[in-house]
Amino acid sequence: MTSVVATNQSILVVGGGIAGMTAALEAAETGKQVVLVEKNPYLGGRTVQLYRYFPKMCHPSCGLEINLRRLKANPRIQVLTMAEVTGISGAKGNYSVNVKLAPRFVNENCTACGECNRVATTEVADAFNYNLGKVKAAYLPSDMAYPQRYVIDPSVIGSAEADTIKAACKYGAIDLDMKEETVTLNAGAIVWATGWQPYDAEKITPYRYGEFKNVITNVEFERLADPHGPTGGKILRPSDGKEAKNIAFIQCAGSRDENHLRHCSRFCCMASLKQTKYVQEAWGDEGKSTIYYIDIRAIDRFEDFYQEVKANPNVCFVKSKVARISEDKNGDPRLWGVNTEGYIRYAEPHDLVVLAVGMEPSVKGVDIPAEVMSDSSGFLMADPVNAGIFGAGCATNALDVNRAVQSATAAALRAVQVVNKVARAEA
Amino acid sequence: MAEMKTAAYICKGCELGSRLDVASLVKIATKEGKMAIVREHDFLCSADGVALIRNDIDNEGVTHAAICACSRRAKTEAFNFPTVAMSRGNLREGVIWIRPDTDEARETTQEMADDYVRMACAEVKAMKVPEGNQNTGTTKTLLVVGGGMSGMTAAIESAKAGYKVVLIEKTGALGGMAAKLWKRIPNREPFKAPMDNGVADLVSQIEADANIKVYLNAVIAKTSGSPGRFAVDIAVESGPVVTEDIGAIIQASGFTPYDMAKLPNLGGGQANVVDQLGLEALARAANGGPIKRADGKEVKSVVFVQCAGQRDATKEHLEYCSGHCCATSVKQAMYFKDANPDVDTVVLYTDLRMPGNNEDFYRAAQNKGVIFSKGEVSNVAASGDGCTVKFKDLILNEETSAEADLVVLATGMVPTTGPDLDALSEANRAAESGGAEAKEQVVQMMSKSVLNLDYRQGPDVPQFKHGFNDSHFICFPYETRRTAIYAAGPVRRPMDIAQATEDATGAAMKAIQAMENAGLGKAAHPRSGDLSFPSVRLEGCTQCKRCTVECPFGAIDEDEKRFPLFNESRCRRCGTCMGACPVRVISFENYSVNTVGAQIKAVDIPDEFSEKPRVLVLACENDAYPALDMAGMNRNAYDPYVRIIPVRCLGSVNTIWITDALNSGYDGVMLMGCKHGDQYQCHFVKGSELGRYRMSKVYDTLKGMGLEEDRLMDLEVAITDVDTLPQKINDYAARIVEMGMSPFKGL
């Protein structure tokens, strides 16, 4: 049975992505008790599934390493992975929260030696790589995974394979009898940092995602470019493994569209600009990128980045919302539309199409088991009166990493204000 | 602290027992490591194993423990003994996981393990448990510089958390730029109409808050001291200078609009052309009624010119985008439409930048009849009683023009960040030798200072791109180069009110945290919580000033005797000073010239006939070392002749380590650090750059020793180089074999 030490002077952070980790760390490094709840088996959220960050083209795992070292060094943070908040009762200064813990089937004895993985045979979809590849049913989600502890996929539980896996572990780390459990804990304030999910591209029917294999999303493209991704960093297209050198990026795939997401997702323009650099990095001057856009939103100091990409002769920009995609016999997606600057019609084939899908909150305001205010897209809004639950990161708005961390730091203070008040009252 | 008692613990789990000759490891720890206690365990990180160590600490008085098991990055929860000095011998990720399990490999693998045990023992003996300096300041009062939206927010949010705040504003009233706005961009549903600028509300909150002390018409005359014990002299107009004790500082000094006089071709300076702030003034005067021009004529048609003097690729004007201007023009167009729907309002833009829910604000403006056109404005000229705006309509693809009673230029933000430190030190150098003019130049620049820091490295926070004080780090927007001083609002990067409010709240969090930790002698980000701090043996100091010059965080001043003066709570514990010191008088309790030097010496160097070279690798603990770890996790084999020592930063690498290593017979030395240059990834700013710069000096020494340049190799490593790094190591090892053994063996 998992035991959690928490009082009404503790801060609960829901979501272990970069926003949640930041909020937890900032509060803990200011001396507060924090419980950090994450639904994945590992911390880091979507940022660790990115190959590089804009505008510096540095690697998310670098910042994650620092945050993990801060976390390991800080006794004030308790981390619960594979955990989801199912109920919140009470009020500001004194919440009671139910957290459902899914079984990992691996306990803290795990040394991450990998024996279980070696003997496992069943393969399951590799969620970390957006299911573009497969992993063994006993797996470590990624090299940077924290807790550094393997996970057994529920699909093999009860099979003979499970026993083989258990037998392979010399350290009694594998516990096939682990059950789902629910713990109840106290908190004075809650930081809600459940982040975002890519908009379901299948809903954008003119682009035929899911039907045409060579139409993928921007988050999937990150994995294709990543040396630790399913293709070992080679940009190969899904239909036939052909080298994808002529790549189209379609902006506002879902965003700024009343049939889909009302809001602008802010990060997608920069993400596509960044991804043209992956194409350049992979193929040099043979790599061609075309960005189909409505407005390029390289906001504030990101403008430099845009200008730099714009200066690259291998990248061209077409001001046009692509009308539809058809598929040529050789599997090339063909884009149909009109370049609105001068009204030039096009019907362009490309090797691969990347849909710059937008952000929507992974937990919409209405689905949070508590009284919260949210906007028309389901993002959390600040509750001016007497709130004890504070949104952080992409749960509050479509944000890039930098702004998400900023938002999380602010949320940490709002939570600290509440628990300090409680402390003063009890002192 | 009690008598030093050492212990080594050797784990046999994870195949260490079967792959390695543990008996030999035990022997080495005992005989060569001279450990008082040496224990082996089948599964050291288990509850039982941990209990074993815990018991030795509690009952055997062990003060120094060398854990020879897995990487220092693994099993940190299990091996957590804060009261003792601890080293980690990396036998798993560092040895058996990067070596094939073959008979040929067994011997070299064992040698590797032997050395790592020797190194772990040597290191831990050279370590002390940092106790943390208790005599750092403990002031918990926050100083906020600037009484605009960001400053007021920072003050209020900090006070809400129970902290005292001193707020200084250089003008006679709170409110800053926001107070000049008729209305502000909406920040919540339904995002359809401009809303109250909110200044009055914040001002009244501040006036009502006993924890917030406000100085108006005030500037900072001098800021001395350190986090937790700043003494800030506040010069109040027509009043005495007041000194406040301050724990941490938030700089919210705001911005000024880009001077439209620099844009004559866009009509800057003409009668019927205003910038966005100018339009706000007209709107306030109209007070909800029809907006009139300066000459009193009611405006019937208005054209908004976006990106005026912004996004300028020619670099003549602002290169960046100010982020808020599109939404601001939309808001201002609504001023007109709300007062009189028949006013013709046209917004000319190249990219309309209204992220998030501002898209709804854009829709609302269209719904009110505001016309948006994608156009590039080439000229604004007076014509008749108004202006003619010449532009290229990019959609209709033609040169055209529009007439308007009034033209509004969206000119963007220029941050108020004080003088650029590099430029200032340039000027200073010139002034030392130069004449009155150069001196005047310095005075001129100093007059722009916001903080007037009494720091050896200059009066303000170093600037990032385009004069903003932003952090260089995506994951750490508040990672500044002056500890416990945080920029908030448009000084940090261009932003609108909504973002500035969020930003100021975040900055307040960091400032509060910095005050709390300064009092405890704990380091701020990125080595948060580190209790170690640099101590210096002044008697050995030659006053060369390298430490004071090179400290990335301006932590070191010079005392009246020109000795380095360490302001510990400014220090971020990167060790750059330690690496810089030619006489090696600077060290940390748990990280010093000795802790590393001892490891280097501990390695057993086979004689030159053994054909077994030794390569020393000094790896940055943040990127290179994790990459090597992960190479191990992926069982990517690499050369068995390398001996790897993690360092806090390449900046902390003292050249003595290199020369000692080469003198004592190492065949080569590899440095692994992060990317440097404009896109540097070193979290200690210049660490990897400085390290490399210093190494370039070592090459002369190499020549003197008659050694090939390739004996010293400098590698830029990213944390993701998990697959490529082993290859690079092997390539270097091959190069060493080419060059042959070092002639310095066994001397």
Next chain:
Amino acid sequence: MSDMNQQMTAKYKNNFLKEIEEQAEMGDWVKMCMQCGVCSGSCPTNFHPGWDHPPQEIFMLIRAGKRDEVLNSQSMWMCTSCYNCYVRCPRKIPITHIMHGIAEYAYRIGRAPKNQPTLHLSQTFWNNCTKNGRVNEVQLTQTLYFKDGIADGIKKAMAMQAAALGLVKAGRLNPMEALGGGHKCKDIKGIHAMLAKAKELEAKRKGRTA
């Protein structure tokens, strides 16, 4: 309406936009266009081989106050009512109807292009179907093919002969209808009165003299 034909429109001013909002069906949506161009790329006739001003450009021309270019344009008349633009528009603008609306307005004030075939079809079809309440297909085709005088009509008729004959053979074109046979509504009088009233009401609502 003459006074409207004389109306001056200044560039990038609201008056032509307002005119369209008041006069054209769904015209008040024109200002909502966000200039993405998805409509223009979705229009089937725009690719075979294409026409002067795609929908988005029409909207931009309206905003730019280019009254003549818009009202004289062939563009709106190329609409096949396929509704591709309509369903893909990110602003949910009923583009199909706006195209019809602008065309109808241009025609109403006598600004539609001369001999616009689709306009002629529209007139013919409406008159045909309202004459008896139901369409008389033979008369419809006849009027269409002979609209440009006998000679041209014969050419077209020849071209269509095979098709027409096929339909006749298949019993899907009844030559008898040509001789005033065919289907009729019983209450034709009522229908005519009803339509007259409707025309009158609409004219009044749009401030036009019917």
Next chain:
Amino acid sequence: MAKKEYAFYPGCSSQKGASASNYLVSVESMCQSLDIKMTQIPDWNCCGASVSYAEAGELPRHVMNARNFALSEQNLPERDIVATCAACWLGARESKERLEHSSVLMTDTNTALKEAGLNLKVIPEVRHMVEVLIEDLGYEELASHVKKPLEGMKIAGYVGCQTNRPFGILGESFENPMYLDKLIETVGAEATKYDQKVTCCGGALAFSEPEKAQAQIKDIIESAYDSGAEMLVTPCPLCQANTEVYQGQINKKYGTKFNMPVLYYSQLMVLAYGGSAKDAGLNGQVIRARTLEEFASK
């Protein structure tokens, strides 16, 4: 008592001797097998179709549809109106939507209706025959009546525009609706995959802009052939006529050898339900569907 009863709005083209008369024939026998009772709206009038927009203007078009609504409400109360023609359905549905949305239009409409001695209170549901089949009966029910599956036949389902956009059939995507394919499979044939499924046939512009329309029709037939289809099936009279009768002219202009029969879904169903060539109105094909004729005779 029939299983389902509806107010039937056949539309002009479906009348005897008109261009879609064979559609009506097949629909009637299909409904018989499915036990659907369709009662024509007495004295119904033309919907005005899309193309009348210029001459008719806005209100008169709505009024034409409103008259049918009123007649239906008066004579066949409580019943949904069912149209077989896509254009009729769309025109009527649009009028319904617009009238229900605007009180001004509704008042004006009733003022006009008064001239014809009618009044409109509640507007009945307006539905397409296909909706009735799919939503009220369902594919299983439809399949249960199949006596002679059309095995081995490759058919391209040509959905076109107006049953698909802007309203469409519940749960279908505008870009790749599946209902026709499902109907084809329901009767035992194979629905081929091709990318012109929802391309516009040119509609009324087949008359006024024949070159443009025929270029589009060519694309449709061509890709249907490429997909291995031997015939086209549609839910819309205008699509049917345009794709069938102009093949000759297209062949002349482009040198193609098109000769592809174009059927209505209802014709396939009648045959699958064991009906004769006559019941299915196969005699109404301009391009004879010989495979089906043989199939029917077996």
